Amino acid sequence: MSNVSKKEFIHTYVQLPSVFPENFKELRLQAKISLDNTAFPTKKDEEWRFTDLKSITANKFESVKSGMLQASLELDEYHLPEARHSRLVFIDGNFSPAHSVVEGMPDGVIVGNLNKFSKHEKLRSHLGTITNYEEDVFVPLNDVNFQDGTFIYVPKETFIEQPIHILNVFTDLENPYYVTPRVLFVGEMYSKATIIEEHIGLSNNIYLNIPVNEFRLYRGAHVHHARIQRDSKNASHISRPVAMLDAHAEYHSYTICLGAKLFRNEPRVIQNAEEVDFTVDGLVLIDGEQIADTHSIMDHRFSHGNSHQLHKVVVNDQAHSIFNGKIFVAKDAQKIDSFQENRNLLISDTGKVNTKPQLEIFADDVRCSHGATIGQLQDEEVFYLQSRGLTEQKSRELLVYAFALESVESMAVKSVEELLLKEVIAYTNRD
Amino acid sequence: MSEETKALESMIGEEYKYGFTTDVEYEDFPKGISENIIRELSSRKDEPEWMLEFRLKSYNAWLEMKEPEWFNATYTKPDFENLLYYSAPKNKPKLDSLDDVDPNIKETYDKLGIPLEEQKMLAGVAVDAIFDSVSIFTSFKEKLAEAGVIFCSISEAIKEHPDLVKKYIGSVIPARDNYYAALNSAVFSDGSFCYIPKNTVCPMELSTYFRINNMESGQFERTLIIAEEGASVSYLEGCTAPMYDENQLHAAVVELVAMDHADIKYSTIQNWYSGDENGKGGIYNFVTKRGICKGDHSKISWTQLETGSAVTLKYPSVILQGDHSIGEFYSVAVTTKKQQADTGTKMIHLGKNTRSTIISKGISAGDSNNSYRGEVKIGKKAIGSKNYSVCDSMLIGQTCGAHTFPYISSENASSSVEHEATTSRVGEEQIFYLMQRGISEQDAISMIINGFVKDVLKELPLEFAVEANKLLDIKLEGSVG
Numbered sequence: 001m002s003n004v005s006k007k008e009f010i011h012t013y014v015q016l017p018s019v020f021p022e023n024f025k026e027l028r029l030q031a032k033i034s035l036d037n038t039a040f041p042t043k044k045d046e047e048w049r050f051t052d053l054k055s056i057t058a059n060k061f062e063s064v065k066s067g068m069l070q071a072s073l074e075l076d077e078y079h080l081p082e083a084r085h086s087r088l089v090f091i092d093g094n095f096s097p098a099h100s101v102v103e104g105m106p107d108g109v110i111v112g113n114l115n116k117f118s119k120h121e122k123l124r125s126h127l128g129t130i131t132n133y134e135e136d137v138f139v140p141l142n143d144v145n146f147q148d149g150t151f152i153y154v155p156k157e158t159f160i161e162q163p164i165h166i167l168n169v170f171t172d173l174e175n176p177y178y179v180t181p182r183v184l185f186v187g188e189m190y191s192k193a194t195i196i197e198e199h200i201g202l203s204n205n206i207y208l209n210i211p212v213n214e215f216r217l218y219r220g221a222h223v224h225h226a227r228i229q230r231d232s233k234n235a236s237h238i239s240r241p242v243a244m245l246d247a248h249a250e251y252h253s254y255t256i257c258l259g260a261k262l263f264r265n266e267p268r269v270i271q272n273a274e275e276v277d278f279t280v281d282g283l284v285l286i287d288g289e290q291i292a293d294t295h296s297i298m299d300h301r302f303s304h305g306n307s308h309q310l311h312k313v314v315v316n317d318q319a320h321s322i323f324n325g326k327i328f329v330a331k332d333a334q335k336i337d338s339f340q341e342n343r344n345l346l347i348s349d350t351g352k353v354n355t356k357p358q359l360e361i362f363a364d365d366v367r368c369s370h371g372a373t374i375g376q377l378q379d380e381e382v383f384y385l386q387s388r389g390l391t392e393q394k395s396r397e398l399l400v401y402a403f404a405l406e407s408v409e410s411m412a413v414k415s416v417e418e419l420l421l422k423e424v425i426a427y428t429n430r431d
Numbered sequence: 432m433s434e435e436t437k438a439l440e441s442m443i444g445e446e447y448k449y450g451f452t453t454d455v456e457y458e459d460f461p462k463g464i465s466e467n468i469i470r471e472l473s474s475r476k477d478e479p480e481w482m483l484e485f486r487l488k489s490y491n492a493w494l495e496m497k498e499p500e501w502f503n504a505t506y507t508k509p510d511f512e513n514l515l516y517y518s519a520p521k522n523k524p525k526l527d528s529l530d531d532v533d534p535n536i537k538e539t540y541d542k543l544g545i546p547l548e549e550q551k552m553l554a555g556v557a558v559d560a561i562f563d564s565v566s567i568f569t570s571f572k573e574k575l576a577e578a579g580v581i582f583c584s585i586s587e588a589i590k591e592h593p594d595l596v597k598k599y600i601g602s603v604i605p606a607r608d609n610y611y612a613a614l615n616s617a618v619f620s621d622g623s624f625c626y627i628p629k630n631t632v633c634p635m636e637l638s639t640y641f642r643i644n645n646m647e648s649g650q651f652e653r654t655l656i657i658a659e660e661g662a663s664v665s666y667l668e669g670c671t672a673p674m675y676d677e678n679q680l681h682a683a684v685v686e687l688v689a690m691d692h693a694d695i696k697y698s699t700i701q702n703w704y705s706g707d708e709n710g711k712g713g714i715y716n717f718v719t720k721r722g723i724c725k726g727d728h729s730k731i732s733w734t735q736l737e738t739g740s741a742v743t744l745k746y747p748s749v750i751l752q753g754d755h756s757i758g759e760f761y762s763v764a765v766t767t768k769k770q771q772a773d774t775g776t777k778m779i780h781l782g783k784n785t786r787s788t789i790i791s792k793g794i795s796a797g798d799s800n801n802s803y804r805g806e807v808k809i810g811k812k813a814i815g816s817k818n819y820s821v822c823d824s825m826l827i828g829q830t831c832g833a834h835t836f837p838y839i840s841s842e843n844a845s846s847s848v849e850h851e852a853t854t855s856r857v858g859e860e861q862i863f864y865l866m867q868r869g870i871s872e873q874d875a876i877s878m879i880i881n882g883f884v885k886d887v888l889k890e891l892p893l894e895f896a897v898e899a900n901k902l903l904d905i906k907l908e909g910s911v912g
Contacts, residue, residue, distance in 0.1 A: 046501070050840075332829065344841075349811070352842045359835040361854045364826035368854040372839055374809075375847035 007039035010137045014061045014178050014208070017145055023118045024143075027128045031143030038137050045135075050322045050354040051293045055236045055262045061178035061208045063145060064092045070171060071098045078200060080415045083165035086111060088150050090168045093179035095148040099167075108155035111164055114182060115148045122153050122186050126216055130244045130270065138238045142180040142212040149182030154191035154221070163194040163413045168211070170232060172203035181211040187221035187249075194224045194412055201232025201259060209260075213241035217249040219273075224252050224412045228420070231259035233288065239265040247273035254410050257284040257292050258423055268297040271305045271333075280309045280325075283407035285427045287316035295324045300336045309340040312407050314400055314427070315351035323355040327370065331362040340370040345403055347376060347396070397428040404428075463512045466490065469617055472516060481597060482589055489606035489616030496610045503802040503834055504771040506742045509680045509715060516618045516651070578634045580664075581626040585653050588624035595626055599657055603686040603723045603750070611682040612719040619653035619684065627662035627693075636892055637666045652683040658693035660726060665696040665892055681740075683718045691726030691753065696734070698891050702902055703739035710769030710798075713741025720747035724756030727782070732759040734890045736899045737774060746804065748777035751785035751813070758787040761890040765903070766799035766831070775805035775822075775836075780813035780846070789820035792884050796827035802834040807848055809841040816846040824854040825883055 010016075016035070020028045040057075041048040070091055079087065088111065089099035095113040102111045110117060117123050131139045150166050168181050187193060199209060209231055217223060223243075231237050237260040243251045257263050269278045284292045298307045313321045323342045344353045357370035377399050385395035404424045411417040460475075461468065469490055473483040498508060575582050581592060588596050606616040627633050658664055681703070687695050697720075706713025716739075722731035733747040749758030760776040778787035787807065795801035803822045824833035835852045857879050865875035880903070881888075888899050 334829075346841055346844050349844045351844065352840065354838070354840040355850075356836065356838050357850070357852065358837075359824070359833065359852060359854055361824065361826065361834070362832045364829055364831070364856045366826075366854060366856070369852060370835070371849075371851040372837070373847070373849045374839065374841040375849075376844045 008042075008057075009038075010035055010040055010141055012040065013056055013059065014141065015063050017063050020144060021147060023115065024127065028144045031140035034140040035137060035144065038135055038140070040137055047295060047324075050320075051262075051264060052291055052320070053262070055206075055234075055291075056208060059176045059206060059208075061176050064094070064147075064173070064177050064179060071096065073099070073169070073171070075099055075167070075169060078167055078169070078198070080163070080165050080196065080413065082413050082415055083163050083196065086160075086162045087165045087167060088113065090148070090166075090181060092169070092171055092173065092177070093147055093181060104162075106158050106160065108153075109158060109160060110151060110153040112151055113148050114146075114151050114184065117151045120151070120153070123151050123184060126186055126214065127184055128214075130214055130216065130242050131212055131240060133240060133266070136240075138210050139212055139240050142182060142210050142240070145178075145180045146182040146212075149184065152183075152185045152193070152195070154187045154193050156188040157190045158188075159192040160194070163196050166195065166197045168197075168199045168209070170199070170201045170205075170207055170209065170235065172205040173207075176206040176208070178208035178210065181209070183211070183213040183215075185213070185215045185223070187215075187217045187223060189218050190220040192222040196226045196228070196413060196416055198228045198230070199237065199259075200230045201235055204232050204234055206234045207232065207236075209235055209237045211237075211239050211241075213239075215241070215243035215251065217243065217245045217251055219246045220248040221246070222250045225254070226411055226413070226416055227253065227255040228416070229255070229257045229259055229263060230423075231263075233259060233261060233290070235260045236262040237264070239263075239267075241265075242268045242270070243278070244270045244272050245276040245278060247275050250277045252279040252410075253281070254279070254407065255282045255294075256407070256420060256423075257282070257286070258427070260292075261290055263290070263292045264295070265293070266295045266297075268299060269307065270299045271301050271307075274302045275304045277306045278308070280307070281407060281410060282309075282311040283404060284311075284313040284321055285404060285424065286314070286319040286321060287427070288319060289317070290319045291322070292319070293322035295326075297326045297328065298338060298340070300327070300329045300333045300338065302330075303332070303334045303336070305333070305336045305338070307336075307338045310407065311340075311342045312404065313342070313344045313353065314404060315344065315346050315353055316348050318348075318350045320352040321354070323372075324358060325356075325370065326358045326360065327368055329361045329363050329366050329368060333363045334365040336363065336366040336368065338366070338368045342370075342372040343403075344372075344374040345376065345400065346374055347400065400428045401425065460515060462515050464490075464514070464516060464618065468516055472618060476586055478586075478589055479593060481593075485601065485606070486617050489613050490618075492607045493610065493613035493617055496607075496613055498610050502744050502773040502804070503800065503836075504742050504744065504773050506715065506771070511614075514680065516620070574634060579628040579631055580633050581624065582637055583624055585619075585622040585624045585655060588655075592624070592626070595657065596624065596655065599655055599686065599688055600653075601686075603688060603721050604684055604719050609719060611717040612684050615651045615653060615682050615684040615719070619651040622653035622655075622683070624654075625656040625664065625666065627658045627664045629659040630661040631659075632662070633664040637664065650679075650681045650683070654683070654685040656686070656695060656697070657688045658690060658695050658729075660691045660693060662690070663694040666698070667892060668697070668699045680715045681717065683720075685718070685720040685747075687722030687731055689722065689724050689726060689729035689731050689756075692728045693726060694730045695722060696732045696892075697722070697747070699733075699735040699737075700899055700902060701735065701737045701739050701743075704741075705739050705768060705770045706741040708768055710741065713770075714739065716740035716743040716745060718745045720745065721750065721777075722748070722758075723750040724753050724758065724782075724785075726756070727753040728755045729753050730757040730759075732757075732761075732890070733776065734761040734887065735763070735774075736888070736891070736902065737762065737764040737772060738902055740772075741770060743770075743772040743774055745774045746776055748779070749787065750779045750781065751787065751816075752781045754782040755784045756782055757785070759890075760787075760789045760791070761887040762791045763794070763884045763887045763903075764792070764801055764803075765794045765796075766801045767797040768799060769797070770799040772800070773802040773804055775803045777806040778808070778818060780807075780809040780816040780818070782813060784815040785813055786816065787818045789818070789822070790886050791820075791822040792887055793822070793824040793833055794827065794880065794883070795824065795831035795833050798830045800832040800834065802836060803852070804836040806838040807840070807850070808838075809843065809846045809848065811842045814843055814845045818848045818850075820848075820850040822852045823883070824852070825880070826854065826856050
């Protein structure tokens with residue numbers, strides 16, 4: 001063990017809080033032990049071998065004090081009309097009551113900030129129970145540091161019609177800082193909800209965003225979860241969204257990556273009982289020197305599960321996309337139908353794509369398949385559009401737009417779809 | 432457990448048919464590895480100074496390296512101090528005809544179903560039979576010599592063609608490449624050497640049969656095949672080994688070099704002892720195989736049928752350096768009982784307009800684990816390159832595992848990579864459909880499995896295809912009664 005001395009720990013890159021926030025002491029103490037014992041990942045770790053962590057390691061990130069709320073910030077342009085009565089806004093990780101609104105929820109529903117409901121029995125019994133990442137520093141960092149977060153509780157047989165918009169806004173502070181947003185969602189039997197989780201950088205500053213999401217879905221619960229990442233182009237974003245599903249539960253998540261210099265997303269869905277259905281889709285549009293890395297796990301631990309993953313990527317300029325999608329099927333988890341597809345469009349000679357779809361199957365009566373492609377626009381297609389009067393440039397833009405469209409159309413909320421179409425056009429149209 | 436699973440399980444419980452040992456006296460040589468052992472080994476083989484240097488350099492590299500642990504297999508690591516690094520039948524026979532072969536050895540081959548006489552008559556196949564480490568029989572040599580083809584043991588080549596060996600040995604797989612390649616480079620015992628001169632099509636399929644037959648003797652074959660500009664060769668390698676309790680290590684190195692417009696086809700059937708029901712015994716098959724398409728328009732094709740060994744770690748690879756070069760990998764890996772196979776390929780695209788195809792079929796049964804691990808890498812300068820990969824797994828029974836680890840990367844915008852993988856089992860509907868037409872359950876399963884692997888087996892040379900089919904039958908459908 002001679003190379004132990006060479007290992008770096010998270011303390012090297014972020015300033016840990018000197019005093020823990022008062023609540024959730026036990027969770028934080030546990031996490032502190034993990035942080036002290038787990039080395040910061042390097043390219044020598046299999047899970048990080050393609051990911052350049054320079055945009056984290058080149059900085060020292062400060063923790064954001066809770067009093068620094070900018071209540072006067074104008075955020076109207078980011079509001080979604082469908083969620084005008086169900087919006088939670090966090091500015092640099094702090095809950096902003098002035099920007100948030102929660103009205104007209106069905107009886108028993110809780111949509112609010114973690115601090116306000118910290119004594120709630122359902123919150124206490126669920127927080128930190130399913131975020132079990134091996135050899136990890138980022139979940140424990142979130143655990144010790146989160147000041148506040150989102151708590152959503154949907155009681156039995158309750159449908160929330162309007163989408164809930166969780167808006168994380170990042171402002172331009174003087175020094176690089178880090179923020180640890182947290183979401184805990186508990187959906188009781190046969191409940192239904194739509195969540196739009198958004199991360200927006202208002203400027204081009206350097207910050208580190210480390211969100212952790214916990215979605216616990218009981219029997220028959222149904223969730224549509226859209227995640228839109230529009231962080232500052234100099235930010236780093238390390239995401240850990242986990243969902244655990246009981247029988248007949250459905251969880252459909254769609255992650256859209258547009259911003260951040262370094263984006264690392266590690267979605268995990270755990271099948272905790274028989275008969276579940278879930279989606280882990282993604283759309284990545286990157287250029288410049290962006291790095292977008294998705295390491296997903298679809299963990300089938302019981303029989304009769306359906307899962308689907310379509311991960312689409314467009315890489316331009318010197319950008320670098322990494323994908324590692326794991327499908328696990330445990331022993332005796334029969335009748336699993338799992339499909340994974342990673343399609344990469346590499347449209348520059350300086351971009352780079354690494355992909356590793358991975359199957360680990362221990363049951364025989366299953367149907368699991370994956371596909372991965374790396375390619376470019378077909379000359380015939382470009383020619384076809386040119387022959388109809390489009391310039392070559394326009395033809396190429398249109399084809400990239402069409403490639404991205406499929407993922408955008410999965411959005412359940414109209415205004416989100418429109419917003420994303422604008423983003424896709426802004427990405428493809430570069431003049 | 433369903434009826435059909437039971438039927439399958441009983442089929443795969445087939446005993447190792449080739450488990451017997453031959454009683455031949457062995458020259459004694461101390462166990463263990465050290466610089467002195469390597470010097471002794473080299474001097475017994477009467478090797479030139481540069482070869483000894485190569486071995487010692489490799490040995491020193493090996494000492495600095497760590498045994499790899501990244502693969503998807505668990506096993507007791509070999510005790511390198513307890514291995515025998517040199518073994519040869521005591522009196523090296525100088526033979527003119529088959530009659531002079533040690534009757535015991537001859538009997539071994541007969542039991543294996545490889546009668547040399549018959550093979551000799553079967554025009555088109557030259558057999559360089561390796562019994563343990565020393566080459567004892569080479570046929571059709573004259574016919575090959577007429578065409579200018581050099582086909583001999585590597586020991587012989589070191590003496591007779593030192594320039595060629597010196598130039599190419601370690602050029603594709605350097606000694607420092609990996610732990611087992613370094614070990615092989617230090618202690619390799621013997622192997623085959625093949626040189627096809629410019630614009631020559633090798634007049635026959637070349638074939639070498641390996642057989643591990645000495646308890647505790649690690650086998651460290653070294654194979655080197657060079658195809659000059661416009662040359663073409665098909666090389667066949669097949670293995671069986673007797674039943675033993677002690678784990679035996681097999682760490683071979685195979686290097687292929689293809690120049691402009693050259694074409695090398697390398698086929699393997701591997702059926703070494705895989706251990707008993709409880710995973711006791713069996714061969715460790717840690718092989719490094721790599722070919723380089725050095726010249727433009729060259730082609731290297733690997734075909735393998737892996738059915739034996741307790742643990743297999745094997746990734747036959749192609750470096751596509753020349754423009755328009757082609758790399759192919761066709762593989763069937765069958766694991767039963769407690770076998771563990773972690774196998775696949777690497778296709779490294781460096782030249783322009785290079786093409787590669789990967790077709791891998793894994794069948795896991797019993798308590799075995801079967802992994803496909805592959806890498807496709809398209810470099811910045813490999814413009815217009817294409818790769819197509821398919822890796823399918825089939826699971827039989829509920830206690831086995833199938834794993835897929837494909838690494839894919841591309842660094843230019845004019846290349847394309849397609850990869851697909853599926854995991855499934857023998858469908859009940861498929862069996863039902865065939866049975867409905869009067870085919871017995873076993874025959875139905877056998878037909879379905881044959882259909883599953885057909886894409887690969889059809890790539891084998893005709894001589895091997897027959898044996899391959901037989902082997903699959905034995906492995907998966909023999910003993911149902």
